[in-house]
Amino acid sequence: MKVRNKADEFQLTDVAVKMRDVNLYYGDFHALKDINMDVTKGEITAFIGPSGCGKSTLLKCINRMNDLVEGCRIEGLFEIGGKNIYAPGTVLQTLRKNVGMVFQKPNPFPMSVYDNITYGPRLYGIRDKATLSEIVEVSLKRAAMWDELKDRLDKSALALSGGQQQRLCIARALSVSPQILLMDEPTSALDPISTGKIEELCAELKEKVTIIMVTHNMQQAARISDKTGFFLLGELVEFGTTEQIFSNPAKEQTERYITGRFG
Secondary structure (H helix, E strand, C coil): CCCCCHHHCCCCCCEEEEEEEEEEEECCEEEEEEEEEEEECCCEEEEECCCCCCHHHHHHHCCCHHHHCCCEEEEEEEEECCEECCCCCCCHHHHHHHEEEECCCCCCCCCEHHHHHHHHHHHCCCCCHHHHHHHHHHHHHHCCCHHHHCCCCCCEHHHCCHHHHHHHHHHHHHCCCCCEEEEECCCCCCCHHHHHHHHHHHHHHCCCCEEEEECCCHHHHHHHCCEEEEEECCEEEEEEEHHHHHHCCCCHHHHHHHCCCCC
């Protein structure tokens, strides 16, 4: 069940997100410095690096969440489906419908499981109950939760475990059929079993949804990502296939971070 019409759709090329000469400032602080990167469609791309190095800042640029930050100034090009997403006239509602986001801490709405999933589709004008019910089922199946929750749709989402809440948030993001899913440390607050379920889910989803994930867990990046970018002090030090980054990094800084000799 797709919650979009052609007018709302970004026509992704093989390069899902194109970034060129990206610089970001918070007031006088230069937070991102000359970032150039192509995110490939149908892959999982991981951003790794120490805290405060710019990973989450860059992630939030891709659906313009940094627009909400006072004093934030962005230079350079962000292009999705051949469209400059910072061009005048960009409809943020359309952008965020195509580029979903899952945060570090599960943030289900204080309402039922059903109402969490249908919140986005209703926002975009879907009112038919049969259609909404189909969206709920499809979204929960895509998040591998249908069997767990099909008899609990009217229960509060806040009654779910932390791992279930995070997978529900993924299902909620999927309910409007995004083409790109941004994930900001989605498993950092979860136990190993819940983490494993979300990693399996990401591996299944990437065929239809391009995933960009910030993670502090290098083992996680090595396990599930196709490409990895290593960030340090606002700079993209190195970007390549995950196998190359972890087995044969080109830069000494990357090698020191990967092997735990950083600092």
